[in-house]
Amino acid sequence: MTQHKSYIVGNWKMNGTQADIAILKAIADAAGSDSAVDVGICPPSTLIAAFAQAAGGIGIGAQDCHAKASGAHTGCLSATMIKEAGASFSIVGHSERRADQGESDADVAAKAGALHEAGMGAILCVGETLEERDSGNAIAIVTGQLAASLPASTSGDWLSVAYEPVWAIGTGRVPVADDIAAMHAALRATLTDRLGAAGAGVRILYGGSVNPGNAVEILAIPDVGGALVGGASLKAETFLPIIQAAPR
Numbered sequence: 001m002t003q004h005k006s007y008i009v010g011n012w013k014m015n016g017t018q019a020d021i022a023i024l025k026a027i028a029d030a031a032g033s034d035s036a037v038d039v040g041i042c043p044p045s046t047l048i049a050a051f052a053q054a055a056g057g058i059g060i061g062a063q064d065c066h067a068k069a070s071g072a073h074t075g076c077l078s079a080t081m082i083k084e085a086g087a088s089f090s091i092v093g094h095s096e097r098r099a100d101q102g103e104s105d106a107d108v109a110a111k112a113g114a115l116h117e118a119g120m121g122a123i124l125c126v127g128e129t130l131e132e133r134d135s136g137n138a139i140a141i142v143t144g145q146l147a148a149s150l151p152a153s154t155s156g157d158w159l160s161v162a163y164e165p166v167w168a169i170g171t172g173r174v175p176v177a178d179d180i181a182a183m184h185a186a187l188r189a190t191l192t193d194r195l196g197a198a199g200a201g202v203r204i205l206y207g208g209s210v211n212p213g214n215a216v217e218i219l220a221i222p223d224v225g226g227a228l229v230g231g232a233s234l235k236a237e238t239f240l241p242i243i244q245a246a247p248r
């Protein structure tokens with residue numbers, strides 16, 4: 001496995017207004033020059049441009065993009081549009097979009113491909129529901145989801161994967177370390193199977209109820225290359241300790 005810097009990314013989901021640029025600035029002041037960790041924040045699209053202006057060393061990303069470059073898709077934004085606004089990457093396939101907007105694995109693959117085409121990074125999310133975990137088939141289900149959500153492109157440097165068990169998101173529940181390690185190992189095998197040597201360089205993040213109290217333990221699990229953080233990324237006082245917990 002190729003070693004990379006840890007990657008800690010905040011997903012603000014549908015939270016944040018112009019007044020919250022002060023939070024980004026506090027995070028950037030404290031962690032923007034931390035050369036040992038890559039830090040990103042994905043604000044709502046309305047804040048991408050303002051956040052990109054104030055980001056310091058923090059990478060600014062979007063939470064989604066459309067697969068097409070332009071056209072009659074009311075309310076949607078293309079990869080080149082979010083790039084022009086200041087995003088250097090985007091989340092795709094978050095379970096909230098898979099559930100709320102009915103996005104399929106094929107939709108996610110097309111969106112990831114559009115980001116790659118636009119010269120941007122992607123954080124591709126996968127994860128099982130509680131029912132799927134309880135069925136005992138979580139690894140087969142999630143690796144299948146990843147295989148079907150990967151675009152045809154074979155280079156890996158633009159891609160990260162986030163393993164987010166749906167039942168761990170916003171619940172305070174986290175899988176035991178052995179289960180996270182087993183899932184990340186299986187996802188790594190899927191990546192190298194599909195991408196060859198490039199698959200070894202893809203960072204696999206964990207997401208789901210990461211907080212200052214559990215970040216050290218989670219980030220020390222084998223092949224956890226970082227974290228995708230929701231609620232705890234909304235305030236500097238909870239996001240900064242997670243950044244500081246990253247192995248270096």
Ligand SMILES: O=C[C@H](O)COP(=O)(O)O
Nearest residue numbers: 011169170208209230231
């Ligand atoms: O994208 C982030 C995840 O959905 C995790 O959210 P959470 O940290 O609030 O559980």
